[in-house]
Amino acid sequence: MRRTLLSTLLALAITGASHGAVAAGVNAPLLDAARKAEPAVIETLKSMVLIESGSSDAAGLARMADYTEGRLKALGMSTERKQGTTGPGSIVIGSLAGTGSKRLMLIAHMDTVYPTGTLATQPYKVEGNRIYGPGIADDKGGIAVILHALQLLKDAGWRDYSKLTVAFNADEEIGSIGSGDLIASLGAEQDYVLSSEPSPAQPEIVLLGASGTGTVTLKVQGRSAHAGAAPELGRNALIELSHQLVQTRDVAKSVPGTQLNWTVSQAGQVRNQIPEAAVATGDMRLTVPDGFEKLEAALKEKVQNRLVPDTQTTVSIERGRPPFVASPAAREVAKKAQEIYGEIDRKLTLVDNTGGATDAGFAAKSGKAIVLESFGLGGAGYHARDEYIVTDTIVPRLYLMSRMLQEVAQAK
Secondary structure, three states: OHHHHHHHHHHHHHHHHHHOOOOOOOOHHHHHHHHHHHHHHHHHHHHHHOOOOEOOOHHHHHHHHHHHHHHHHHOOOEEEEEEOOOOOOEEEEEEEEOOOOOEEEEEEEOOEOOOOOHHHOOOOEEEOOEEEOOOHHHHHHHHHHHHHHHHHHHHOOOOOOOEEEEEEEOOHHHOOOOOHHHHHHHHOOOOEEEEOOOEEOOOOEEEOEEOEEEEEEEEEEOEOEEOOOOHHHOEOHHHHHHHHHHHHOOHHHHOOOEEEEEEEEEEOOOOOEEOOEEEEEEEEEEOOOOHHHHHHHHHHHHOOOOOOOOOEEEEEEEEOOOOEEOOHHHHHHHHHHHHHHHHOOOOOEEEOOOOOOOOHHHHOOOOOOEEEEOOOOEEEOOOOOOOEEEHHHHHHHHHHHHHHHHHHHOOO
16 A cells, blocks of 8 residues: 555656646646647647748748638637738738737737748658747747637637737748738737747747848949950949948947848949949848937948049938837736746746847837737747757747736736
8 A cells, every 4th residue: 555655656746747847826727728739739830831831932821821810710710811012921810809808919920931842851850859840930839829829718718808819921031021010000909919939949038129120222323334445434333332331331330229231232244344333232130219210321421431433322221120129018017927937837038139020029119019029939940951849848838828818918
């Protein structure tokens, strides 16, 4: 009898250890439901990864839209699709009326950075606690968290919201140029927005800030001439562009909260002609609202210093995502996320900015909603070979999303 009791206690201890320690205050039924949902989450991930959906893949994006819309309908949501202002994909929107007072929105994106055919060399595969596949973390893992967290809450009878909105766009990886205005408009209607970009597997995070983005263009106009017979009659736009790139490479250091890296350039058409035009584009990041204006002014002042006489250099900035900086209220809500992770004896790190850019910037643009980022699955390898998620994060992230929705819905 004593041996049997000891064996039973040992078995219980092993079982408890395998599921992770559970602290006081945990929502045990919800946590148990999250554990039981893990196989279904993995099946959802596989289904989505096998749909290649690069940002320019119209057919793949349409299949992803069909898939996600069907899943939202299965959750009882009314759905619609809206065509973006540019690009081949549409935005899938689901909505559901509840019995509470708060308006809540969840966002993630259906597109990936991978061209069609990537699955042939980077297939879906499971190795230990990692599952590999193009886009599995960024951002199909985020979609999976949303779909399954809502299923857990639906099964629990939770309807403590005025309106629940889900938006999946199809162009996040190319700047959300076609969907950003719609996300901003929807965000302005919400009390809370939880965005589901991935988290690192270690440490797991909630993100409090993301960079805004812009494309900076330098254009140089010179004069063509025969490169062998009369080069002195030309005004070499390539030489002037090179001069401008060198002298502006550190200009962002004079504008706090901005970053600029020149990444693409082009000049000339044939070998034996002095090029009359040259152009370069650069990647701009910013964490301050007036960064576009200040960097543009600094660049325009700098390019007045010419190397090649009689050339003209112009500067333009195409504005992309606005920067996302969590409000003081959002930072307080983020502390609640840490408490929720504490319920299941896990640590959650709050990160101010990773240097990346996300749609949280559009969602927070109006300043009305409390916005937090990175509620997706933990993983690594985004935008690279062998992207993966860590299965050990599935249950905790499901629990976090579900409990966060419960908590913000009850906020005063």
